[in-house]
Amino acid sequence: MRIKQFSEQNEVVNVYLYKNEEIKQIMIAIPDMFWSVEIDYINMGISEIEEELVMQLFTFKDENEATRIASKLSEWIAQDLKENIK
Template sequence: MKIRDINFNNVRSHVYIYENSEDALYLIAIPELNWSLEVDITLNEDDLKEEIVIHLFTLIDESSANTIAEDIIERIFEN
């Protein structure tokens, strides 16, 4: 599991990213937003970002959702 810091709306938060290889899923959670999402591990970066933005947009504005999604994507694909 990766635990990384993200910043949005001048708030520092944690994002938790768990890679479940057996089920081919990422479980992504941001407890401060009471938000989590399971997404298919085979999605490319663009599709993954779109999926994250769609689900975050139900809680926050589109600009913040895009920023957070970009941060999450960066953290998923970092070494």
């Protein structure tokens, strides 16, 4: 599990990223926002992952904020997947 941080409305919030190799999913949780999601990374490209995250975040954030957060999360996921290619 990786723990990352980003700034949300002048506060630093923790983002938890857990990659389950067995079922090929990444769980993303942001407890301060009471939000989490599981993403099937094996069948989705990074742009599809980002689009899914925007849709999930857009349920309680405005479009610009959802897009900003999803972009950052997607960047971290892409970096993690790239680093772990065997």
